[in-house]
Amino acid sequence: MSDVATLAGVSHQTVSRVLNDHPNVRPGTKERVLAAIEELGYRRNRAARALVTSQSSTIGILTVGNANFGPASTVLAVESAARAQGYFVSVSSLEAFDAVAARTALGHLVDQGIDGIVVVAPLVEVARVVEEAGLQVPAVIVAANPDAAATDTLRYVCTDQRRAARDATEHLLGLGHRRIAHVSGEMAWIDALERNAAWRAAMEERGLEATEYAAGGWAAANGYRMGRRIADEIVAGDGPTAIFAANDYIAIGLLRAFWERDLRVPEDVSVVGVDDLQDSAYFIPGLTTIRQPFTAMGQAAMRALLGIAAGQPRSEGRFDAVLEPELIVRDSTAPPPAG
């Protein structure tokens, strides 16, 4: 920086002023400084800047370190929103899903001197750890946590998973289905719990029996395993006529299992998923599913984070933003078979 100052014939402080867009710099001087910066290819040292301003313009993202569609898409969206706001993004993914790992990762992030944290924490346990960590930095948890309790430095943002499940269930109900089963995901995940609860509520509201098949995981393999069981029941005549799968991977496993048993979708059984994967429209048949507004979520998360930093009072509800999912109707749902 002092080289630049020398070349421009000013003091280093004036250079700093130019860099920080300080108002009281004569245009001519500014130009000379800018020229010197250009000539020397000078780049300001962020570490020094962070040291003196105690601001890193970096936000941390804590997430689960696998390629699950939901979290991955959310991370991408947050990242993009952060960059749009001029923030850098430091990602820390959890390999193991336990509290210790979450605490460690959180510590790492904080150690980095980030300005805020966005936690993409679909897991019940991770969310809890973050809440209890008593973070000093602004934090936003992206999760439809029913126990969400915003504080002055902690906010929540989510997509309404209950709405997703209700929309799916009611789409099926509207088609005339009454025996609507649910193949649930991994129950350590908030999303799994919420979708399950809302489907169950929608069924019970109408006095319908709610049969749950616990797949125990989000993968196609889990759906496939349940699909074989369900196929047996359908063939035996006492199975469901429609299934709400906790996500599209499970749904594709279901589709596959039914296909193997010559059960036609949607003629013999309807299937709805959640997520709308890149290729869900090209499954056989094209999958009716619930799409989540990931981009909007990312933006909402950043807005909430910046809001905390700016000292904005938290919104009244428990969530700072609740985004609505969207039902995408394709070919895997139809009225139930006659009789």
Added chain:
Amino acid sequence: MSDVATLAGVSHQTVSRVLNDHPNVRPGTKERVLAAIEELGYRRNRAARALVTSQSSTIGILTVGNANFGPASTVLAVESAARAQGYFVSVSSLEAFDAVAARTALGHLVDQGIDGIVVVAPLVEVARVVEEAGLQVPAVIVAANPDAAATDTLRYVCTDQRRAARDATEHLLGLGHRRIAHVSGEMAWIDALERNAAWRAAMEERGLEATEYAAGGWAAANGYRMGRRIADEIVAGDGPTAIFAANDYIAIGLLRAFWERDLRVPEDVSVVGVDDLQDSAYFIPGLTTIRQPFTAMGQAAMRALLGIAAGQPRSEGRFDAVLEPELIVRDSTAPPPAG
């Protein structure tokens, strides 16, 4: 830090020594310092440390900002490998694929004072920009770039995409197919180019005609569109008996198009993809595909990066590491129909 020093009754420098595992500290002193750190909940300021050591223990990842399976998996793998080595990870994703955006993102990363960059740059243009940027920091490009030219600070690491395509093609050839078409991906991508070239080479080696269908993109929709065209040709009797799809998304589009035309896979036509998506095994039929060793790639990238930093001479070949993909045979490939 001085608080800790006071509480432990030592100088701040001794605290620093304890923190940095300096050998010449009496065990008793060390313990007292550690206790003081614990009591005060002290965390060392990374910005100050970075300033004085000019080391941030952060590596930057430059990638394309979409959810494409390959890049996303690679990023995840690099991230995990970096963390295992005690590095933080700062991600910068390109929204647009152009040179300007790539240069800007690179600049951002460098400005952050990172210790190294891993570029997950499947795009021809991005790789070129990085090469020409004349980066001062160690950089590793993860791409099967045929023009790879390692330098003292720039290394290449890749999965052998030609091998992937050759394995796929030869699997089909071994099954007896002779009319093996290729549905190519987005040609701005190195992977697309490489897979295309290797398939073509394998065909031409045997004097077979190589018919290419340019899907123009990686999505299922692209595959579907080409699939309809190919289906027409197969029905007309002059289509291919097997197809090598540039990735699994394209393959699923193909599968879907064939299913719509009542063409059976693999009886009427075989399909091979590349990637092995989470649910590829559950496609209808289960997709034969090429799996890439992402985890190993991430580790290789970090190893290469650390190698540069440690002043290790670059390896003799143009690539620092070339990893081998793996053919996963499932149900979408079989011998060609008789006649």
Added chain:
DNA sequence: TCCGCTCTTGTTAGCGCTAACATTCTGAGT
């Protein structure tokens, strides 16, 4: 012409840490 104001620029200090050097302590050898 001179005062007093504002605009512009320079000077100084210090963010929290580590490297380098300075000092003190310890204990084996005489």
Added chain:
DNA sequence: ACTCAGAATGTTAGCGCTAACAAGAGCGGA
């Protein structure tokens, strides 16, 4: 007891930057 090497600890300086204050320059009004 006394020396001296080497271990343990302390002191000082400075990384590159910004904030706070200081000083100089320019200008209108009396």
